[in-house]
Amino acid sequence: MSDALHSQDWAWRARAKAVLPNGMYGHLSTQMLPEAYPQFFSRAEGAMIWDVDGVGYIDYMCAFGPNLFGYGDREIDDAYIAQLRVGDVMTGPSPHLVRLAEAMVDQVSHAEWALFCKNGTDATTAAVMAARAATGRRVILRAHGSYHGTSPWCTPVPAGTTEAERGHQIWFDYNDVESLRAAATEAGNDLAAIIGTPVNQHAFLKQQLPTADYARAARAICDASGAMLITDEVRSGFRVVADGIWDDLGAPPDLSAWGKAIANGHCISVVLGGARARYGIESVFVTGSFWFASAPMAAGLVVMERIKEGGYLKTITETGNRLRTGLDEVAARHGVGFEQSGPVTMPLMTFTDDPDFRAGFFWCAEMLKEGVYLHPWHNMFLNTAMTDEHIEITLKAADKAFAALNAARLTLGPNERLLAAAANR
């Protein structure tokens, strides 16, 4: 699609090809998205992003999560900038380190302490290390398909890792108590931790919400065995409840990993934990050059005030309900087998009988033409800057896109983009 409409995007891609691995790396690469998706963006504000060719989109990816209160939220960014002018990365922390730890401990039921870091991976890895240190054991239980970052122990692509680094892990089926118990039995006396995924958001598969039985079984196994229960809230944190999701289910974890939205896009993540994990976290040595930066903490303090106030959750939930109900109605009107899974604030949209996502890719490309940026196989995110008007535009776009899909469906071929990506793996 090196057409005139995207000439700037293609010019940047050409330059990028020379100096970036694969022309672009990581989860923001459009390699596995419809060809029309722009790679480079020039601006973001509220619910909107604009690509380098000046085309604007309602952005349902929210930077894959960080944007909870809208891009460029003035109050949050002003707090960041004010602290940047006073002191950000210094030879020691500012009191904001303590204030933000207190705010998070106050907000999240199972939390008694906080350890701030930068990446979601920093937090999940530190939590695993704390669990191993606390128990003196090695084995970690993980649900099939759950993503926990890109450290050698957890990156979804094993290239460049050793078998040894990825050892001492046993997989089980999400929401399947028997499978979880069997994995715990297999781990035996070496069980260090169960990593609970608050919402199972495996790329390419429908999302699964946890059952209370499953979450409580994980808690019970950890209580009985002395293992640590870890929840990875990096993606889900504060988008479903204003607390830990498993706290709400009666299965409070010993350790939890958070990131993305906790400072509305400013770079900070955190491990939270309770008394049972304190010895573990106090035993490990983890740190980073920028982990004590005060400006993101200042932004995080504003975010935590809003989380505490709670109105934001009502806002995104209502927006999510309108979007879900509206899209279902439009899809039904067109007779399309359209499926939405996961929390309404983190929707995944897929099509029935669409194993290679050819319908999803076509529909998303049509939506993009109408100024709506969706993802065909990854969960999306809502933010508080999304209004009724954004939903209206989205539903009108969907009406056109479902019609176009119906007209084209029988002619759609195999999804060449995904096939090529799969061949490269």
Next chain:
Amino acid sequence: MSDALHSQDWAWRARAKAVLPNGMYGHLSTQMLPEAYPQFFSRAEGAMIWDVDGVGYIDYMCAFGPNLFGYGDREIDDAYIAQLRVGDVMTGPSPHLVRLAEAMVDQVSHAEWALFCKNGTDATTAAVMAARAATGRRVILRAHGSYHGTSPWCTPVPAGTTEAERGHQIWFDYNDVESLRAAATEAGNDLAAIIGTPVNQHAFLKQQLPTADYARAARAICDASGAMLITDEVRSGFRVVADGIWDDLGAPPDLSAWGKAIANGHCISVVLGGARARYGIESVFVTGSFWFASAPMAAGLVVMERIKEGGYLKTITETGNRLRTGLDEVAARHGVGFEQSGPVTMPLMTFTDDPDFRAGFFWCAEMLKEGVYLHPWHNMFLNTAMTDEHIEITLKAADKAFAALNAARLTLGPNERLLAAAANR
């Protein structure tokens, strides 16, 4: 030292004790520094930091490296803020990603591509993964005592890691070609990479500059065996030369890790590499929620302009020479066995016959009283905001501190702070 002068600091420590692991975690903890060292800071500007009790210090730690052009550099921070207002963490990168990659490739001789991340550890870990992916081999050679971050494979404290995660590594002695060759022989056909440390800055030991023979031997072993040469420039990058240090020695690496100073304290790190490592880096999957943030890249672009211009290096080198010569003169006048090692822009200051650092701790505590923040066992850093006046103040302080040390030396007992810290490990 819960005295009146530090009442705010102690109040914050008390609050921190409740909500932070060990009351403070990571490399900015003052647990292994003289008791008088403040833990919490309220402000930073240019060469100075102020603690929460309002006491100011000339800061020779520079946030352990990130501060190269002075705290709060207006032009760099303005570039950050301007980009933050336009778009920082978005659903895709901005062109700044490409611009900064081009600027770094232009500046660093061995670099043909760049992969930006957040922590120094992200960069060293990705480099190791790329080397393993490129070669299909596992063993990494590392110099004794060299620090490369806090991922399970490299954290200096093994608590919470498995033996397996820390496997496939062989240690050698820095600057010792025979030791390096023996390690390579031991690795045999499984040699994936040698990690070269541009300046060996082992905590508690004198710094060692690399010899050209040693660096070239590492390059030759990699050439002969097909292994990758990695340099860890996270601490040393752009503080000794305006290029890779081993490029300058005729031993260009295949991969290098950079962080800390590359955006003058804004959160960004990078893996740079050449053609030989391109397949490797293109094979691995590494990413992070905030890795494509544009605001730190905007700051990095200003930094790279200054690196290219080059005057900064003359400035910090002249300042470093004045400091080193001056301190040596003052120490000689007092007849103190005072030792300075490493580049003048990253000095380490220790005392002869001071195995438990009792003299170093006493002297640094005396310097702190005079408003000079030094570190008794970790290398320090210079920045361009340090002036003749700062050096004058430092030398006057040293005059008093050496005199006080001479008066007190025979009465100094064992270093209780370090003994306690060692006992906790």
